[in-house]
Amino acid sequence: MSMTDHPAERPANPRFSSGPCAKRPGWALEALGDAPLGRSHRAKAGKSKLAEAIDLTREVLQVPADYRIGIVPASDTGAMEMAMWSLLGARGVDVLAWESFGSGWVTDVVKQLRLDDVRVLEAGYGEIVDLSTPDFSRDVIFTWNGTTSGVRVPDADFIPADREGLTICDATSAAFAQDLDFAKLDVVTFSWQKVLGGEAAHGMLILSPRAVERLENHTPAWPMPKIFRLTKGGKLIEGVFRGETINTPSMLCVEDYLDALKWAQELGGLRGLIARADANAGTIADWVARTDWVDFLAADPAIRSNTSVCLKIVDPRVTALDADAQAAFAKAMVQALEKEGVALDIGAYRDAPSGFRIWCGATVEATDVAALLPWLDWAFAVELERIGKAA
The missing domain is CATH 3.90.1150.10 (Aspartate Aminotransferase, domain 1)
Known part of the structure; x- marks a missing residue:
C-alpha cells in the first residue's frame, strides 16, 4: 500500500481538541434531563445540585477536608484572576511561565496589578524553568500542566512543606488526569471543559487553610470588583464554598459536570x-x-x-x-x-x-x-x- 493511500480505519470520535474537550464516551443530551432549568439557582433544587458538584469534586479529586472548594465565574481564567486579585500584594511574587497561559499570568501581575516586587522565571515552549530557583518565602504562581506546550511539572517535590508564601497553581489541564499534591498547593484552579469534557464558562477555586488565612488578614491595595470578592468584614464568605455562587451559574452546565463526575466514579x-x-x-x-x-x-x-x-x-x-x-x-x-x-x-x-x-x-x-x-x-x-x- 502506498503511504498516500487512505488508512483502513478511522477514529470513531475525531474530537481531539484541547478545550473544550471531547465529551465522555456514550454522552447524550438525555444525560442532562434532571437539570433544574427555569429555576433559581438559590432555590433548594439548585443549591442542592451545586453542593453536590462541590462534594463530588472533593471525592474524585481527593481534596483534603479542610480545603474550601468554590464554583466561580469565567472558567479557569476567572478563578485565577480571582485568586491573584484577592491574595497578592502581601509578599513578593515569583511567576513561572513556560507557555502562553503562564505568560498571561505574568502580564496580569506585572502590567495590571503592577506589583513592585515581582520575579519572572521563564522558559521556552517544550522546556520548563529550573524548579530549584523559585523562592518560597514569596508567593509562587505556576501552571501545573502547560496546555499549549505539552509540558508539566513532574511532581510537587520542588515545593517545600514549610514554605512561607502561597503557591497558586493553574491546574486546568492537569486536574483529573495528574496527581495534584494538595499539601503543597494553596490555591488550585481549573475549568470543567478540560479533562472531564464539561461545558465552559465555570471555574473551580480550591483554597487551603493558609490561603483562607491570607484572605482574612490581607486587604489588597486596589479596588476589588464584586465578582472577585471572597470576604466580607474581614471574614471568608463561606457560602461561596457551599454552592452559593457569586453570580448565576448555568444549571445545565452544572448537570453536565455532575454527569462527568459520576462517570469518573464509575471508572474508579x-x-x-x-x-x-x-x-x-x-x-x-x-x-x-x-x-x-x-x-x-x-x-x-x-x-x-x-x-x-x-x-x-x-x-x-x-x-x-x-x-x-x-x-x-x-x-x-x-x-x-x-x-x-x-x-x-x-x-x-x-x-x-x-x-x-x-x-x-x-x-x-x-x-x-x-x-x-x-x-x-x-x-x-x-x-x-x-x-x-x-x-
Whole structure:
C-alpha cells in the first residue's frame, strides 16, 4: 500500500481538541434531563445540585477536608484572576511561565496589578524553568500542566512543606488526569471543559487553610470588583464554598459536570481517569518512537504532558524550509485531516511553535488515538508529495 493511500480505519470520535474537550464516551443530551432549568439557582433544587458538584469534586479529586472548594465565574481564567486579585500584594511574587497561559499570568501581575516586587522565571515552549530557583518565602504562581506546550511539572517535590508564601497553581489541564499534591498547593484552579469534557464558562477555586488565612488578614491595595470578592468584614464568605455562587451559574452546565463526575466514579475515580490519560499518551509515545518525521515538543520525558500532547515535525525535508513554510506544512496536514473527518482541532496553539496538539485526556478513547496515528503518517506523506519533497 502506498503511504498516500487512505488508512483502513478511522477514529470513531475525531474530537481531539484541547478545550473544550471531547465529551465522555456514550454522552447524550438525555444525560442532562434532571437539570433544574427555569429555576433559581438559590432555590433548594439548585443549591442542592451545586453542593453536590462541590462534594463530588472533593471525592474524585481527593481534596483534603479542610480545603474550601468554590464554583466561580469565567472558567479557569476567572478563578485565577480571582485568586491573584484577592491574595497578592502581601509578599513578593515569583511567576513561572513556560507557555502562553503562564505568560498571561505574568502580564496580569506585572502590567495590571503592577506589583513592585515581582520575579519572572521563564522558559521556552517544550522546556520548563529550573524548579530549584523559585523562592518560597514569596508567593509562587505556576501552571501545573502547560496546555499549549505539552509540558508539566513532574511532581510537587520542588515545593517545600514549610514554605512561607502561597503557591497558586493553574491546574486546568492537569486536574483529573495528574496527581495534584494538595499539601503543597494553596490555591488550585481549573475549568470543567478540560479533562472531564464539561461545558465552559465555570471555574473551580480550591483554597487551603493558609490561603483562607491570607484572605482574612490581607486587604489588597486596589479596588476589588464584586465578582472577585471572597470576604466580607474581614471574614471568608463561606457560602461561596457551599454552592452559593457569586453570580448565576448555568444549571445545565452544572448537570453536565455532575454527569462527568459520576462517570469518573464509575471508572474508579482519580486513578481510573489518570490511567486512561496515561494509556492514550503512551500510545502516541510508542508511535513517536518508531516514526522518524515527528517528535515531542518537550524533549524530556519527565515533563511531558499526558493530556495536551504537543508534537513537532523533525523531518529534514521540512525543517530545511523557512519558518513560515514549516507552519504552512503543518497547517496543511491539519486541514487535510479535518477534511477527512478523522481529526478536529489538532493544530498547535497560535502562540506555540508549529505542529500538533492532540488531547489525550480521559474522555478520549484509546482506540481513537490508535486509529488517528496512521492518518498523521498519511497526511505527512500527502503534504510531502504536494510540495515535491518525497524521498
